[in-house]
Amino acid sequence: MGFFSYVFGPKLYQEYGLDKKLYEPGGLERFGDQIISTLSLMWNISYYTSPFIVTFLYKRGYLVADSISSFAKFTTSIGIIVVITLCIRGFGRTQSKSYVKMIRAIEMSKLSSDEETKRALRKFDFDFSSWQVDFDARSVQGDDKKRQLISASSRDTRQLRFANLPCKLAAYFAIHTFGIRMIYPGYIKILQNYLNSFLIEGRAKLVEEHNAVRYKVKTVDYNEIDSIFVDNRQNSLNGNTLVICSEGNAAYYEIGIMSTPLSLKYSVLGWNHPGFAGSTGAPYPEQDKNGIDAVVQLAIHRLGFAVEDIILYGWSIGGVSALWASNLYPDVKGVILDATFDDILYLAQSRMPESLSGIVRLAIREYCNLNNVESIQNYNGPISLIRRTEDEIISEDNRIETNRGNYLVLTLLKYRYPLIFKTSQLTRMKKLLSRPVDPKNFSLTNDDLCMSRLITYASDQGKSFPMRIGEDYTEETRDQMADFLLRKHFRDYKSTHCTPLPKDYFGIPWDIPIENGFVFT
Structure with a gap:
């Protein structure tokens, strides 16, 4: 353990178990951090404004051979400042008891990977880039493990065939610059820097109050996914079920949706996109697919959960990840989608000028095709959708009839029960969904009859979808069954998009029981 371990060591945020919440560096370490942070900020600003800087220098005549020596002196001076600053910071870190203990734990983890060593390391919250990989998804990618997502990204081939090169270039540039950051604001580093203290506090709460364990997971495309696991198998019957939480486009597991299943004592696995x-x-899309795939592999091969004991829970754009995982692991216990849309294309087009709709369509379909309509038809297991009646994100002007979740649930029901949800029933359902659905507005007698019919059909024909039940139904019977199925798959929550989901709205998705003699399984 040499001096260089302190010079180039990771930034320490917190040592768990102490009264003070955040790690407070000493004077020399703080001074070094401030200078390095300032230089880093200047470099980032220079990088993004480099075209303007180069233009300015060229017009002033600085980009000539005579200026090379001046630039060399300038960069050498900056380099010397950086080296001196790193040494000052390193010396300051050697005077910190917490930092010394962390460095010792890191050095021990390089020599041994036993659980005692890992527990010593997990007492610290530090820069995750220096964290060692806990699980590598590539290690379980044998022939029997290699599976592709059924929901391959679709493309509008007619649009692509006739799109000219300028449109393709514009679409590519749009997505790979501002587009991906508009779709996923949580990817913006400035926002992450602003929220950093909240993220540290959120991780500390999970670790100290729920005994959470943090894992670094490597994907098949070599990304490293930050995940955290709360094990409640010894604390509750619900703990035998694992809920994997996929966050929204500006959310993180530290301050996200994990709190709802945790309040019900489920085992919970959170991850960051x-x-x-x-x-x-x-x-x-491809990186996100590989991310959720690696997290599920972690749950199965490292944490010891069977696929049948896993619930995939997605909020907002996290519903895309949850559905991708359900396509890859169709035997999961269920899928819960909260405030989720049908297709990102319609949300993107509504927020961009109409004149750019063609480029927006090309950009989405080619590079960021987040299409839940396709994915939801590739999953035949139990599923539950929750709609926010005052949603301001996936609705137009907060109008419930424009909520994109309406189209998603209608797609699901039409696919699964095509003879129930014919044109007349779909029209009726659209009208019903144009206002909050009252869960109390039903008849117990009709519900018992609908359940009996479904059980009989499923016991005789199986539960594979689409089901052909309802061919000989009257219009009234079809209406009753349609209402019943809507309520079993769909629930309203009176709230805006970002309100935490109360635990009363979270539960194992409904499934049709199968009659086996006198026993329902």
């Missing part, structure tokens, strides 16, 4: 907080990469 690629490029969010401690996760590397960027939240493009």
Whole structure:
């Protein structure tokens, strides 16, 4: 353990178990951090404004051979300042008891990977880039493990065939610059820097109050996913079920949706999208698919959960990740989608000038095709959708009839029960969804009859979808069944988009029981 371990060591945020919440560096370490942070900020500003800087220098005549020596002296001076600053910071760190203990734990983890060493390391919250990989998804990618997502990204081939090169270039540039950051604001580093103290506090709460364990997971495309696990298998019957939480486009597991299943004592696994907080990469579709795949692999091969004991829980754009995982692991216990849309295209087009709708369509379909309509038809297991009646994000002007979740639930029901949800019933459902659905507005007698019919059909024909039940139904019977199925798959919550979901709205999604003699399984 040499001096260089302190010079180039990770930034320490907190030592768990102490009264003080955040790690407070000493004078020399703080001084070094401030200078390095300032230089880093200046470099980032220079990088993003480099075209303007180069233009300015060129017009002033600085970009000539005679200026090379001046630039060399300038960069050498900056380099000397950086080296001196790093040494000052390193010396300051050697005077900190917490930092010395962390460095010792890191050095021991390099020599041994036993649980005692890892527990010593997990007493500290430090820069996640220096965290060692706990699980590598590539290690379980044998022939029997290699599976592709069923919901491959679709493309409008007609649009692509006739799109000219300028439109393609514009679409590519739009997505890979501001577009991906508009879709996933949580990917923006400035926002992450602003929220950093809240993220540290959120992790500390999970670790200290719920005994959470943090894991670094490597994906098949070499990204490193920041995840955290709360094990409640010894504390509650619900703990035998694992809820994997996929966050929204500006949310992180530290301050996200994990609190709802935790309040019900489920075991919970949270993760951050690629490029969010401690996760590397960027939240493009393929990277996000590999991210959620690696997290599920962690749950199965490292944490010891069976696929049948996993619930996939997605909020907002996290519903895309949850559905991708359900396509890859169709035997999961269920999927819960909260405040989720049908297709990102319609949300993107509504927020961009109409004149750019063609480029927006090309950009989305080609590079960021977040299409839940396709994915939801590739999953046949139990599923529950929650709509926010005052949603301001996936609705137009907070009008409930424009909520994109309406189209998603209608797609689900039409696919699963095509003879129930014919044109007349779909029209009726659209009208019903144009106002809050009253869960108390039903008849117990009709519900018992609908359940009996479903059980009989499923016991005789199986539960594979689409079900052909309802071919000989009257219009009244079809209406009753449609209402019943809507309420079993769909629930309203009177709130805006970002309000935490109360625990009363969270539960294992409904499934049709199968009659086996006198026993329902």
